[in-house]
Amino acid sequence: MARHALLIFSGQTHCKMFQFLMLSVLLLGTCLASPQLAGIKEINDELSRLREDMNNLNKKITKFGESFYTVHKARSFATGSEKLYTTNDQEGNFEEANATCIQAGGHIPSPKKEGEKKALQKVLERRNQSTFIENQDSANSANWAPGEPKNADGTKNCVKTNKDGKLHAACCEEKLLIVCEFSFVP
Numbered sequence: 001m002a003r004h005a006l007l008i009f010s011g012q013t014h015c016k017m018f019q020f021l022m023l024s025v026l027l028l029g030t031c032l033a034s035p036q037l038a039g040i041k042e043i044n045d046e047l048s049r050l051r052e053d054m055n056n057l058n059k060k061i062t063k064f065g066e067s068f069y070t071v072h073k074a075r076s077f078a079t080g081s082e083k084l085y086t087t088n089d090q091e092g093n094f095e096e097a098n099a100t101c102i103q104a105g106g107h108i109p110s111p112k113k114e115g116e117k118k119a120l121q122k123v124l125e126r127r128n129q130s131t132f133i134e135n136q137d138s139a140n141s142a143n144w145a146p147g148e149p150k151n152a153d154g155t156k157n158c159v160k161t162n163k164d165g166k167l168h169a170a171c172c173e174e175k176l177l178i179v180c181e182f183s184f185v186p
């Protein structure tokens with residue numbers, strides 16, 4: 001009787017232990033699997049959100065670009081130049097002018113097209129002043145004022161232009177109106 005009871009007891013114990021083991025495996029499986037599944041779903045949701053954000057951003061950039069181009073075209077139409085020439089109404093030698101322009105996101109003027117030259121001249125005409133222009137473009141220029149470049153003593157290694165659009169050799173230490181060139185379209 002006592003042995004029987006022990007057998008039944010141990011049988012029940014085995015059964016309970018088996019159930020417990022199965023339950024543990026199931027729980028373990030669930031624990032292992034579900035965070036991964038939840039993780040993948042979260043990543044997918046996040047990707048969808050990002051994709052949507054990107055699409056919205058793309059639309060905004062396109063719109064912004066179109067508005068920008070319209071303003072650019074209108075401005076170019078008015079000045080006849082795609083490049084913008086502006087002054088901060090200060091004077092400086094070449095080095096100062098160069099540094100100022102670069103810091104402002106522009107550079108020393110180097111007008112090439114006729115419209116660009118006219119646009120620069122307009123700025124100089126309003127101020128009745130001269131400004132430095134890039135030297136390397138001037139070498140073969142037909143725009144030298146008569147008798148220029150007058151650099152016999154080698155001290156005038158810079159080039160300036162005035163409201164007439166004529167080029168003159170200039171001392172780089174001369175203080176001239178700071179005019180910078182800005183390009184919008186590469």
Ligand SMILES: *[C@@H]1O[C@H](CO)[C@@H](O)[C@H](O)[C@H]1NC(C)=O
Nearest residue numbers: 094095097098099102108135
């Ligand atoms: C203009 O300034 C920049 C930055 O300081 C410099 O790298 C560049 O050589 C200068 N250009 C000239 C022509 O001096």
Ligand SMILES: *[C@@H]1O[C@H](CO)[C@@H](O)[C@H](O)[C@H]1NC(C)=O
Nearest residue numbers: 125126127128129130162163
């Ligand atoms: C422009 O400047 C020049 C010399 O820098 C001067 O002789 C001339 O009178 C000025 N013209 C005007 C309209 O101010």
